[in-house]
Amino acid sequence: MKITIVAIGKIKEKYLAAGIQEFLKRLTPYCKLDISELAEERMPDNPSPAEKAQALTREGERLLKAVRTGSYLIVLDVAGQALSSEQLAAKFDSLALSGQSDITFIIGGAFGLSAEVVRAAKERLSFSKMTFTHQMIRLLLVEQVYRAFKISRGEPYHW
């Protein structure tokens, strides 16, 4: 399985970067996971709603360009569908069974995701009704991807 996370913005917090690296290391026996980090759009101080909308559109165009043709696109979206970890594991299994072995997750930036990105997605995945920072949600995502593989393989993962 090849998994790509395409995300806006860098991980600046060391404790989050260390956590993400830890799960990337643990994931190596299970899948190839790459992270493609795109720069945030430059924005004036106190941007107007129109400036924010333009930045979101431009970010969206760059995000979609970074998705390989044919990759199964899942966007992380507060307003999306919540899944249990077991359901995520089952989704990976059924995608693999159907011959789809390339999955891309998109994480938006400070202003979220453009309508075009949301429209392009096969699925919108919510991690709860709460909003997390783009840095924090990346750690949550890699942990859940790792958990999904452990569940699929029936391997213990106690914490």
Ligand SMILES: C[S@@+](CC[C@H](N)C(=O)[O-])C[C@H]1O[C@@H](n2cnc3c(N)ncnc32)[C@H](O)[C@@H]1O
């Ligand atoms: C700081 S949030 C963006 C908040 C923005 N105001 C919005 O309404 O989308 C940055 C990105 O993290 C992801 N994210 C944050 N919380 C999430 C959640 N509970 N479930 C799924 N994705 C989430 C989304 O991809 C979002 O675009």
